[in-house]
Amino acid sequence: xxxxxxxxxxxxxxxxxxxxxxxxxxxxxxxxxxxxxxxxxxxxxxxxxxxxxxxxxxxxxxxxxxxxxxxxxxxxxxxxxxxxxxxxxxxxxxxxxxxxxxxxxxxxxxxxxxxxxxxxxxxxxxxxxxxxxxxxxxxxxxxxxxxxxxxxxxxxxxxxxxxxxxxxxxx
Numbered sequence: 001x002x003x004x005x006x007x008x009x010x011x012x013x014x015x016x017x018x019x020x021x022x023x024x025x026x027x028x029x030x031x032x033x034x035x036x037x038x039x040x041x042x043x044x045x046x047x048x049x050x051x052x053x054x055x056x057x058x059x060x061x062x063x064x065x066x067x068x069x070x071x072x073x074x075x076x077x078x079x080x081x082x083x084x085x086x087x088x089x090x091x092x093x094x095x096x097x098x099x100x101x102x103x104x105x106x107x108x109x110x111x112x113x114x115x116x117x118x119x120x121x122x123x124x125x126x127x128x129x130x131x132x133x134x135x136x137x138x139x140x141x142x143x144x145x146x147x148x149x150x151x152x153x154x155x156x157x158x159x160x161x162x163x164x165x166x167x168x169x170x171x
């Protein structure tokens with residue numbers, strides 16, 4: 001019985017880490033602080049993977065997303081050469097906040113009634129998947145999705161470089 005409470009406590013702890021990091025990422029006054037909020041949220045997700053007994057996926061989350069993607073975002077921030085007056089710190093304003101409310105309420109309005117009617121079911125114990133089985137899955141039926149992720153990362157880096165060249169003033 002104590003293990004169940006410990007698992008629920010760990011889930012709540014990692015969920016709070018993800019929510020705090022996400023809140024910091026969207027409300028930070030500077031882009032670098034927003035990136036640090038993203039790092040905290042991604043580390044919380046890695047902790048949730050550990051709770052699911054997906055050790056390999058948790059390590060890949062830390063290595064790829066917390067490591068590589070964060071470095072990519074950091075380079076994109078540094079390449080854009082934001083204005084010294086901190087123009088990005090102005091925030092979304094009232095219009096941006098009003099647009100964000102439906103973005104929260106629509107999925108919640110769909111998911112809450114569905115969960116109330118059908119409930120949430122799960123497995124009592126997570127299935128431990130070996131790295132060999134995970135690799136076979138990623139390079140088998142999920143090859144297209146796996147490759148699309150790399151295309152998205154390439155597009156993000158190309159976009160950062162394009163933004164950097166557009167922001168530069170001619171010499």
